Amino acid sequence: MKHRRSDFPEGFLFGTATSSYQIEGHAQGGAGRTMWDDFADTPGNVVRAENGARACDHYTRYEEDFDLVAGAGLDAYRFSLSWARVLPEGRGAVNQEGLDYYDRLTDALLARGIKPCATLYHWEMPSALQDLGGWRNRDIAGWFAEYTEIVMKRVGDRMFSVAPINEPWCVAWLSHYMGLHAPGQRDIRAAARAMHHVLLAHGRAIETMRGLGMQNLGAVFNFEWPLPADDSPEAQVAVDRYDGIYNHWFLSGVFRKHYPQIVLDGLERHLPANWQDDFDVIGAPVDWCGINYYTCKRLTLDDSPWPSVAEVEGPLPKTLMDWEIYPEGLYNIISRTARDYTGDLPLYVTENGMASADVLEDGAVLDPARTAYLDGHLDQVRRAQAEGVPLKGYFIWSLMDNFEWALGYEKRFGLVHVDFDTLERTPKASYHALAEALKG
Numbered sequence: 001m002k003h004r005r006s007d008f009p010e011g012f013l014f015g016t017a018t019s020s021y022q023i024e025g026h027a028q029g030g031a032g033r034t035m036w037d038d039f040a041d042t043p044g045n046v047v048r049a050e051n052g053a054r055a056c057d058h059y060t061r062y063e064e065d066f067d068l069v070a071g072a073g074l075d076a077y078r079f080s081l082s083w084a085r086v087l088p089e090g091r092g093a094v095n096q097e098g099l100d101y102y103d104r105l106t107d108a109l110l111a112r113g114i115k116p117c118a119t120l121y122h123w124e125m126p127s128a129l130q131d132l133g134g135w136r137n138r139d140i141a142g143w144f145a146e147y148t149e150i151v152m153k154r155v156g157d158r159m160f161s162v163a164p165i166n167e168p169w170c171v172a173w174l175s176h177y178m179g180l181h182a183p184g185q186r187d188i189r190a191a192a193r194a195m196h197h198v199l200l201a202h203g204r205a206i207e208t209m210r211g212l213g214m215q216n217l218g219a220v221f222n223f224e225w226p227l228p229a230d231d232s233p234e235a236q237v238a239v240d241r242y243d244g245i246y247n248h249w250f251l252s253g254v255f256r257k258h259y260p261q262i263v264l265d266g267l268e269r270h271l272p273a274n275w276q277d278d279f280d281v282i283g284a285p286v287d288w289c290g291i292n293y294y295t296c297k298r299l300t301l302d303d304s305p306w307p308s309v310a311e312v313e314g315p316l317p318k319t320l321m322d323w324e325i326y327p328e329g330l331y332n333i334i335s336r337t338a339r340d341y342t343g344d345l346p347l348y349v350t351e352n353g354m355a356s357a358d359v360l361e362d363g364a365v366l367d368p369a370r371t372a373y374l375d376g377h378l379d380q381v382r383r384a385q386a387e388g389v390p391l392k393g394y395f396i397w398s399l400m401d402n403f404e405w406a407l408g409y410e411k412r413f414g415l416v417h418v419d420f421d422t423l424e425r426t427p428k429a430s431y432h433a434l435a436e437a438l439k440g
């Protein structure tokens with residue numbers, strides 16, 4: 001890598017990120033069924049109908065995996081806790097084994113000097129709650145607060161940081177409007193309710209953790225940088241709508257206590273009654289803001305119903321996800337977020353990374369494109385820092401190859417290669433390059 005740790009301010013955190021359903025092996029340890037198990041069991045939803053039942057078997061191999069985190073010289077580890085592992089029915093009876101597991105996992109991180117950065121929800125809604133409407137049902141916010149209290153009473157004293165919900169846009173829009181993630185709905189009313197309830201649940205969880213005396217609480221959003229497909233006024237309208245739905249809705253809700261009009265134009269009539277009254281909860285103060293960034297999108301209008309936005313293929317080199325590599329977008333997002341929403345609040349890049357078709361040959365995995373991707377995005381991190389943006393850390397998605405949701409196991413995002421037959425872990429060349437860069 002061309003960057004070294006010493007190029008960054010003192011105390012800047014380097015980390016890596018994972019999520020529970022993608023790595024743990026959800027069939028183990030008494031966890032309840034989740035909507036991702038249901039989604040994967042539905043023909044056509046997930047490549048080869050793969051699921052997270054075994055995944056990387058991190059449930060039993062976490063010690064070995066944390067040795068890899070420490071071996072790379074990383075300071076922090078962003079992981080998630082599975083609601084259904086702690087509460088198999090989503091509420092009511094606690095699975096003691098699940099709570100014990102997250103307790104051991106936390107101590108295993110601390111024993112290696114790694115800062116535990118937790119997320120309370122990275123998408124595996126307990127099926128029993130999905131049966132009651134999941135994100136569509138306003139009660140989800142209260143159920144989420146109860147889960148938050150149970151799990152944080154146990155491990156909250158040892159967390160470096162906590163964010164309630166990973167990527168509200170994916171939870172709401174991708175899953176209830178586009179139908180591409182569980183629960184696979186294509187329904188604007190469900191989407192509008194999820195767009196609101198996901199933020200309400202975020203706020204309730206923040207309030208709950210404040211009540212427990214916890215600090216360093218944040219929010220993690222995924223953002224894409226929208227570009228017009230051409231210089232027509234229509235393309236600019238498409239950009240503004242996309243930007244509104246994808247980016248501004250969530251930032252505006254949490255940091256300004258209102259929703260952008262350009263999105264309300266289409267969603268207001270589908271929102272739940274009295275949604276305006278929830279902003280004191282939604283806007284509960286946070287201590288930091290996390291940004292997940294991977295790519296840009298090129299947009300134009302089409303003649304479909306609102307928002308009538310269509311994506312156009314772009315010219316830049318792409319990752320295995322077919323995502324254009326556009327590091328400037330990270331700078332744009334970071335600097336605009338700080339300028340327009342968060343001011344002096346610490347920002348973190350909580351996910352950034354790429355999938356490639358990595359192969360294990362003679363005991364090694366050569367992935368120079370990943371190292372270049374990370375270098376390119378770290379350039380933009382430094383550019384934003386040089387302009388005074390309070391960016392405090394950078395987390396790579398992901399520690400190891402894992403279950404990439406609807407795309408199954410073939411999209412390899414890891415710094416560490418996983419053989420999904422033997423579950424053997426092999427650090428890739430990018431892992432070694434990172435370890436070298438972080439030395440000293």
Ligand code: FCB
Pocket residue numbers: 019022166167170222292351397404405413
């Ligand atoms: C993010 C998700 C993460 C992974 C990466 C590639 O949106 O948070 O689980 O799927 O994308």
